[in-house]
Amino acid sequence: MVQLRIDDMQIEVIAGTSVAAAIAHVGGTTRTSCTGMRRAPLCGMGVCFECRATVNGVAQERTCLLPVADAMEVRTHG
Ligand code: FES
Numbered sequence: 281m282v283q284l285r286i287d288d289m290q291i292e293v294i295a296g297t298s299v300a301a302a303i304a305h306v307g308g309t310t311r312t313s314c315t316g317m318r319r320a321p322l323c324g325m326g327v328c329f330e331c332r333a334t335v336n337g338v339a340q341e342r343t344c345l346l347p348v349a350d351a352m353e354v355r356t357h358g
Pocket residue numbers: 320321322323324325326327328329330331332342343344345
Protein backbone atom coordinates (compact mmCIF):
# COMPACT_ATOMS: atom_id res chain seq x y z
CA MET A 281 0.00 0.00 0.00
CA VAL A 282 1.06 3.59 -0.68
CA GLN A 283 0.04 6.69 1.27
CA LEU A 284 -0.29 10.02 -0.47
CA ARG A 285 -2.10 13.33 -0.12
CA ILE A 286 -4.64 14.53 -2.67
CA ASP A 287 -5.54 18.14 -1.94
CA ASP A 288 -6.42 17.99 1.75
CA MET A 289 -7.08 14.24 1.92
CA GLN A 290 -4.60 11.65 3.14
CA ILE A 291 -5.37 8.39 1.34
CA GLU A 292 -3.96 4.90 0.94
CA VAL A 293 -4.08 2.98 -2.36
CA ILE A 294 -2.53 -0.15 -3.80
CA ALA A 295 1.03 0.30 -5.12
CA GLY A 296 1.06 0.63 -8.89
CA THR A 297 -2.17 2.62 -8.99
CA SER A 298 -1.99 5.63 -11.29
CA VAL A 299 -2.37 9.07 -9.73
CA ALA A 300 -5.42 9.60 -11.98
CA ALA A 301 -7.06 6.49 -10.53
CA ALA A 302 -6.22 7.61 -6.99
CA ILE A 303 -7.89 10.97 -7.69
CA ALA A 304 -10.97 9.20 -9.06
CA HIS A 305 -10.97 6.93 -6.01
CA VAL A 306 -11.63 9.93 -3.79
CA GLY A 307 -14.20 11.35 -6.20
CA GLY A 308 -12.01 14.15 -7.46
CA THR A 309 -11.48 15.74 -10.84
CA THR A 310 -8.14 16.83 -12.17
CA ARG A 311 -8.33 20.39 -13.33
CA THR A 312 -10.55 23.30 -14.28
CA SER A 313 -10.71 24.50 -17.89
CA CYS A 314 -10.20 28.15 -18.89
CA THR A 315 -14.00 28.50 -18.96
CA GLY A 316 -14.36 27.06 -15.46
CA MET A 317 -15.52 23.54 -16.36
CA ARG A 318 -14.25 20.65 -14.24
CA ARG A 319 -12.21 18.16 -16.25
CA ALA A 320 -11.29 14.52 -15.74
CA PRO A 321 -9.12 11.88 -17.44
CA LEU A 322 -10.38 10.83 -20.86
CA CYS A 323 -7.87 8.68 -22.73
CA GLY A 324 -5.88 7.15 -19.88
CA MET A 325 -2.77 6.87 -22.08
CA GLY A 326 -1.11 10.28 -22.15
CA VAL A 327 -2.72 11.77 -25.25
CA CYS A 328 -5.56 14.08 -24.18
CA PHE A 329 -3.90 15.99 -21.28
CA GLU A 330 -7.24 16.17 -19.44
CA CYS A 331 -5.73 14.49 -16.39
CA ARG A 332 -3.22 17.21 -15.56
CA ALA A 333 -2.55 18.10 -11.94
CA THR A 334 0.29 19.41 -9.82
CA VAL A 335 2.33 16.55 -8.36
CA ASN A 336 5.07 17.23 -5.81
CA GLY A 337 5.10 20.86 -6.90
CA VAL A 338 5.43 20.10 -10.61
CA ALA A 339 2.51 21.60 -12.55
CA GLN A 340 0.78 20.03 -15.55
CA GLU A 341 1.76 16.43 -14.82
CA ARG A 342 -0.30 13.85 -16.75
CA THR A 343 -1.56 11.82 -13.84
CA CYS A 344 -2.70 8.87 -15.99
CA LEU A 345 0.97 8.12 -16.73
CA LEU A 346 2.22 8.56 -13.19
CA PRO A 347 2.17 5.79 -10.58
CA VAL A 348 1.53 6.77 -6.97
CA ALA A 349 4.46 7.03 -4.58
CA ASP A 350 4.69 7.25 -0.81
CA ALA A 351 4.30 10.79 0.57
CA MET A 352 3.30 12.16 -2.85
CA GLU A 353 1.50 15.54 -2.77
CA VAL A 354 -1.15 16.06 -5.44
CA ARG A 355 -3.01 19.33 -6.04
CA THR A 356 -5.89 18.96 -8.46
CA HIS A 357 -6.93 22.60 -8.84
CA GLY A 358 -4.03 25.00 -8.64
S1 FES B 1 -6.12 10.86 -19.40
FE1 FES B 1 -5.50 11.57 -21.32
S2 FES B 1 -3.47 12.25 -20.99
FE2 FES B 1 -4.07 11.43 -19.11
